Amino acid sequence: MPTRIAFLGPTGTYGEQAAQSLIALEQLPQPELVPCVGLRAVVEQLASGGCDAAVVPVENSVEGGVTATLDALWSHRDLCIRRALVLPIRHSLLSSGSLDSITEVLSHPQALAQCSGWLARQLPQALQLPTSSTAEAARMVCGSRFRAAIASRKAGEEHGLKELAHPVNDVAGNRTRFLLLQRGERRCSGDVASLAFSLRRNAPGALLEALASLARQNLNMSRIESRPSKRELGEYVFFVDVELPVDSQVVLEALVAELTPLCDHLANLGAYPSSEQINDADGTPRTA
Structure with a gap:
């Protein structure tokens, strides 16, 4: 069994x-x-x-x-x-678009919090949207040029997304x-x-x-x-x-x-x- x-x-x-x-x-x-x-x-x-x-x-x-x-x-x-x-934990910013076109960032609430400093500096105008998991965020942004996900590199590979930045977590020793x-x-x-x-x-x-x-x-x-x-x-x-x-x-x-x-x-x-x-x-x- x-x-x-x-x-x-x-x-x-x-x-x-x-x-x-x-x-x-x-x-x-x-x-x-x-x-x-x-x-x-x-x-x-x-x-x-x-x-x-x-x-x-x-x-x-x-x-x-x-x-x-x-x-x-x-x-x-x-x-x-x-x-x-x-x-x-090493987060990536994943999307089908480019960094300058991103207006929404999706991820699990914990991941968004772990990357809050990076987001404030690099994407201060982007709307942050919580999802049930980081991988679910990666799935949801597939094909969108204005949405990005914070997730693992593996999630990006699973969904054919481009890696716009890595790592994006604020603390290098994030575990x-x-x-x-x-x-x-x-x-x-x-x-x-x-x-x-x-x-x-x-x-x-x-x-x-x-x-x-x-x-x-x-x-x-x-x-x-x-x-x-x-x-x-x-x-x-x-x-x-x-x-x-x-x-x-x-x-x-x-x-x-x-x-x-x-x-x-x-x-x-x-x-x-x-x-x-x-x-x-x-x-x-x-x-x-």
Whole structure:
């Protein structure tokens, strides 16, 4: 049976690139990529049993957390993280026309934000239009001489577009961390563990008390982010990543046991290895 992996489509997205790399790292058998419209749909495909795995972006080095992914993870706390991959992001401006004829620029909102400085300098009068993905933007500008897309070079090749400029992202070290999600039992060992929790009480020092649990276990917190609980104003869900030692299983179990009585809801999203993709001078990707 093939292993069906959902990702943010269509073909040519950075999500597809990440999925292909994660398939190789996890050695998933007979992979079949399933493109989806919207990040929530990617997670829903996995949660409903329509796919065996899902690949989603969770954090960008420039724009921060991907809120749609965080909200979907909290909605489906039975899912777990199998592996993380940090992917370098190099955006191109793609079109069928020329740079001086562009009046509209299409892309995913995150990509538009990552290129906002370049757009302000080079195309200050151009209207910026959000799309469901960078590759969808590339598809939508095909044949237009006044529209351009911000997307990957691969998306440009897929749709026969000209590359008007590269790279157009404002920060040279622009990177996005992608997660491979699956159903089933959580792993207890790896480089990183991810937890999400809402606090049992909204009172002074409540969050500090929860975070002190990490310090008592001598764990370094590599990320913390909050999202509204969507139940009432001022109530939040916290997403935390911690770096794990070699004896990670015992430490993670102790941390979860210490946090549980402090939390209204606690989601242990699992421990997992984290890798980083590096592009060589000739553009060939390799995993570190």
